[in-house]
Amino acid sequence: MTKVLVLGGRFGGLTAAYSLKRLAGSKAEVKLINKSRFTYFRPALPHVSIGVKDVEDLAIDLASALPEKGIGFTEGDVEKIDAKSRTVYYTAPDGSKKEEEYDYLMIGIGAHLGTEMIKGWDKYGYSVCEPEFALKLRDRLANFKGGKITIGSGPFYQGKAPKPKVPENFVPQADSACEGPVFEMSLMLHGYFKRKGILDKVKITVYSPGEYLSDLSPASRKAVAEIYKGLGIELVHNFRLNELRENEVVDEKGKKLESDLSILLPPYTGNPALKASTKDLIDDGGFVPTDLNMQSITYDNVYAVGDSNSLTVPKLGYLAVQTGRIAAEHLANRLGERVKVEQYYPTIVCVADNPLEGYAVSVKDDTWYGGQVSVAQPAAVNHLKKELFTKYFMWTKGDMALEKFLASW
Ligand SMILES: Cc1cc2nc3c(=O)[nH]c(=O)nc-3n(C[C@H](O)[C@H](O)[C@H](O)COP(=O)(O)OP(=O)(O)OC[C@H]3O[C@@H](n4cnc5c(N)ncnc54)[C@H](O)[C@@H]3O)c2cc1C
Numbered sequence: 091m092t093k094v095l096v097l098g099g100r101f102g103g104l105t106a107a108y109s110l111k112r113l114a115g116s117k118a119e120v121k122l123i124n125k126s127r128f129t130y131f132r133p134a135l136p137h138v139s140i141g142v143k144d145v146e147d148l149a150i151d152l153a154s155a156l157p158e159k160g161i162g163f164t165e166g167d168v169e170k171i172d173a174k175s176r177t178v179y180y181t182a183p184d185g186s187k188k189e190e191e192y193d194y195l196m197i198g199i200g201a202h203l204g205t206e207m208i209k210g211w212d213k214y215g216y217s218v219c220e221p222e223f224a225l226k227l228r229d230r231l232a233n234f235k236g237g238k239i240t241i242g243s244g245p246f247y248q249g250k251a252p253k254p255k256v257p258e259n260f261v262p263q264a265d266s267a268c269e270g271p272v273f274e275m276s277l278m279l280h281g282y283f284k285r286k287g288i289l290d291k292v293k294i295t296v297y298s299p300g301e302y303l304s305d306l307s308p309a310s311r312k313a314v315a316e317i318y319k320g321l322g323i324e325l326v327h328n329f330r331l332n333e334l335r336e337n338e339v340v341d342e343k344g345k346k347l348e349s350d351l352s353i354l355l356p357p358y359t360g361n362p363a364l365k366a367s368t369k370d371l372i373d374d375g376g377f378v379p380t381d382l383n384m385q386s387i388t389y390d391n392v393y394a395v396g397d398s399n400s401l402t403v404p405k406l407g408y409l410a411v412q413t414g415r416i417a418a419e420h421l422a423n424r425l426g427e428r429v430k431v432e433q434y435y436p437t438i439v440c441v442a443d444n445p446l447e448g449y450a451v452s453v454k455d456d457t458w459y460g461g462q463v464s465v466a467q468p469a470a471v472n473h474l475k476k477e478l479f480t481k482y483f484m485w486t487k488g489d490m491a492l493e494k495f496l497a498s499w
Contacts, residue, residue, distance in 0.1 A: 091119045092425060095178060095192035096161075097168055099124030099152050100132065101407045102396020103198030104488040105414030107161050110196075112491070113422035113429050121162035123180060123190070125199075127153050129488065130221050133407060133440075134480045136274050138224035139231060140282045142445050145221045148484070155487035164190075168199060173368040173389045193391065194424075196417055197378055199364070200397040201267065201405060204357035208244060210334035216353045218271060230351060231282065236291025237350035240339050241275050243267065244331050244357030245299045246405075249375025254401040256382050259460045260436050261401050265300025265330075267358035268404040272296060273303065273314065273451070274442035275353060280321050281446030294322075295347055297329035297339075305404050305438050307457040307464035314466065317451070331357075358405060361398060373400050382434045384417035393417040401434075408439040411490055437463065443476040450476050 096107040099122055107122045114120075128149045137143040156163040166180035166188065179189045203219055205211045216230055217223040246267040254261060266272075276296050283289040296302065296318070302325055303311050318325055326347060331354060333340040339349045360376015370388045373379050378394035379387050380401060386392040395417050396402060396410030412434065419431040436459050443450040450472035454465045483490060 092117065092193045093191070094118045094120045094194045094196065094421070095190060096120060096122040096196040096198060097171075097178065098122075098198035098200060098396070098398070099129045099156075100198070100200065100396070100488070101410035102200070102398070102414045103196065104129070105411045105490060106196045106198055106393070106395050106418050107156065108159060108489040108491070109415050109418035110421055111159055111161050113418060113427055114425045117425045117427065118421075119162070120160075121164065121190075122152070122156055123164045123166045123168060123178065124152055125165075125167050127151060127165050131480060131483050132219070133476075135221060135224040136218045136271060136278055137443070137445060138221070139218050139227040139275075140278050140446065141228055141232070145225060148221075148480075150484070150487050158487075159489065168363045170363055170366040171195065171197070171368060171371065173371045173386075173392055176391070194421055195392045196421075197364070197392065197394040197398050198396045198410070198414065199361050201358045201377070202361050204244065204247070204359045207357045207359075208331060208334060208354070211356070214334040214336060214352055215356075216351065217356060218275065218353070219355060227353065234351060236288050238293045238295065238337075238348045239279065239351045239353065240295050240297060240347050240349040241272050241279070241353045242297035242329065242331060242339075243269055243272050243299060243355035247357065247359040247375050248403065249360065249373030249377045249379075249400050251374055252379050252387065253373075254379040254381065254399070255387050256401050256434070260434070261403050262305075262458055264403050265304065266298060266355075266404070267397075268355070268406055269298060269303050269305075270404075270406070270440040270442060270453075271355055272298075274444075276318070276323055277321075277442055277444040277451070278446065280323070281444045285446045293324070295324040295326060295349070297326040297331070297347060299328070299330045301327050305458045306453065306455045306466065310453065310455055310464050310466035314451075317468065358397075364398065375400070382416075383420040383431060384413050384434075385420065393421065403436070404438070406438065406440065409436060437461070441472055441476045441479070443473055445473060445477075449473050
């Protein structure tokens, strides 16, 4: 039977694996390799940091969820892919070195969070991108008695060449990989400190390596600036973070912002496992260039989905799911199933939640890609949407067959 190996078990990889199994059935043996047995619903990790969710609420056990749907699971840390010999090399949990051959490969191991690129990260850095970061921030916030807080993202090291074979307007150059979580954290912390009764003792500053939320339309950015004005949040553009110190953060030009608590979305770079792989599989940033079917431009039996693919800009769960679905549909056709392959169309879809104040800002915007849609709306019902979406992801164990319809709510 045709062997399909899927690497990575979050939005992109899970969607690709579940969709392919559903579409191709017994025509493919599908197996997924992920670094850890448990995977976590990342968009609700900010909620962990403010104490409204627990990490356990967001965990999916891949070792049981995938076999329940006829997909094999192996826990392993992928070291490299040899695309020429169709082999993946990985390290098993006991430290032993393993390799696995494939007929088709679907890469969904995401990007790399470059915390090591920020001086002072180990001592002064806080984040929400992984469960352990969110828990560390939760403890710090619980003891925070007031002071200056900075929130921002590190630079995005986007690849430049070779380019993916897709319309150029689909892949704009970005300073930040994704500022949605920064926006969400800034709203959440306002609610958190208000609830704690120390809002007047806290000063929140948000910074961006370029123009903040440059992936949204000028009208949406203006709406966000108005929200920040109302909440007393200061906004600083063009601040490319370089160093964290005890009471300040410093950018690449030496500019400083006072900061007693420094929260950041670390710099995004290509995944080290991809950088160690066959050179012509990746671009100069360590991302995989593909065509609109998510098929590698150099190896036609390799697909890339989600953050690992160079065409997804910004790095967004919504785009990871869309690309995972398309790759599965395209491969199912090659395996003999007649399935309609969806057209890739990038749109920024995300919900920045503020659960402690009972509202969220729902964003839908394609103007960055030349479209006309631009919505950024704060409303109580949007908070409910985020809550339901989290429950939906957990209930389906990451198999979001209806996501295409739900995203247009
Ligand atoms: C705090 C936060 C909040 C966010 N909120 C939203 C949101 O509300 N909406 C939205 O659309 N997007 C959101 N995003 C962006 C979204 O989470 C990412 O775009 C999305 O997770 C990308 O999915 P992916 O599957 O491509 O990659 P990832 O989520 O990075 O998953 C990669 C998987 O591969 C595994 N892996 C990595 N390296 C290896 C290796 N070498 N070997 C084996 N396995 C490996 C990882 O453990 C992981 O399971 C948020 C991001 C953050 C950080």
